[in-house]
Amino acid sequence: MFNKMRKTKEKDVPVTKEEVLRHPMPNHVAIIMDGNGRWAKKRALPRAAGHYEGMQVVRKITRFANELGIQILSLYAFSTENWKRPKSEVDYLMKLPEQFLTTFLPELVAENVKVQVIGHAEALPDHTRRAVEKAVKETSGNTGLVLNFALNYGSRAEITAAVKQIAKDVERGMLAPEDITEPLISSYLMTSGLADPDLLIRTSGEIRLSNFMLWQLAYTELWFTDVLWPDFTEQHFLEAIAAYQRRDRRFGGVSAR
Numbered sequence: 001m002f003n004k005m006r007k008t009k010e011k012d013v014p015v016t017k018e019e020v021l022r023h024p025m026p027n028h029v030a031i032i033m034d035g036n037g038r039w040a041k042k043r044a045l046p047r048a049a050g051h052y053e054g055m056q057v058v059r060k061i062t063r064f065a066n067e068l069g070i071q072i073l074s075l076y077a078f079s080t081e082n083w084k085r086p087k088s089e090v091d092y093l094m095k096l097p098e099q100f101l102t103t104f105l106p107e108l109v110a111e112n113v114k115v116q117v118i119g120h121a122e123a124l125p126d127h128t129r130r131a132v133e134k135a136v137k138e139t140s141g142n143t144g145l146v147l148n149f150a151l152n153y154g155s156r157a158e159i160t161a162a163v164k165q166i167a168k169d170v171e172r173g174m175l176a177p178e179d180i181t182e183p184l185i186s187s188y189l190m191t192s193g194l195a196d197p198d199l200l201i202r203t204s205g206e207i208r209l210s211n212f213m214l215w216q217l218a219y220t221e222l223w224f225t226d227v228l229w230p231d232f233t234e235q236h237f238l239e240a241i242a243a244y245q246r247r248d249r250r251f252g253g254v255s256a257r
């Protein structure tokens with residue numbers, strides 16, 4: 001009798017795009033794309049091969065995010081700490097935005113994607129900066145997905161620069177200390193004008209933020225996976241969104257459910 005009443009174990013059915021589309025989408029998804037090096041090492045390939053494969057996944061996930069109607073996709077492509085890597089790897093990583101934006105610019109334009117960049121662009125090599133500027137300019141009128149690359153980005157550096165600028169504006173009499181509110185601070189950050197991320201994905205099993213959008217992630221839902229970035233698929237992306245849709249976002253308040 002007791003046994004008969006027990007529920008049979010539900011099978012793990014992969015979540016579908018249609019299912020995910022029935023629920024509210026995250027407006028802004030941010031991704032820390034990690035694990036390119038380990039992906040390459042597992043295959044006895046140079047680290048650059050992992051980054052190259054990672055770039056193909058950027059293309060795939062950008063198209064998919066756009067298809068799902070997500071409004072902003074922020075990708076951590078190069079941090080202010082990544083300069084510590086061997087010069088050959090840094091040189092290769094600096095070629096990737098150029099390669100990506102040159103190869104796929106017609107596609108991004110056709111798909112109505114708007115490219116934006118956060119980070120200290122002035123320290124990028126000229127060829128990288130020019131490619132980024134061209135893509136930003138040529139997609140500036142697009143109204144679909146905002147593809148926001150974090151390049152030479154570090155959150156503490158961003159906050160430090162914002163604090164400095166606020167102090168200067170107070171000194172010049174343009175701002176009073178009482179004007180310094182949370183929205184005002186947000187408006188001095190590199191993400192000014194972009195809503196905060198609703199969902200952060202980090203691949204490769206590392207459970208940390210690595211100096212990415214520390215202010216902006218205050219109420220973001222975090223989703224971590226062991227999958228290495230070059231192995232990340234549309235299905236993994238759907239799983240992350242489905243997990244987000246199951247969460248009860250209270251923003252410090254009480255549940256509305």
Ligand code: FPP
Nearest residue numbers: 033034035036037038054055058077097100
């Ligand atoms: C982290 O993996 C990844 C990076 C530092 C670079 C991310 C760049 C890409 C995914 C490609 C960029 C594409 C464009 C379009 C700009 P890791 O090297 O730290 O991997 P590991 O932790 O396994 O060594």
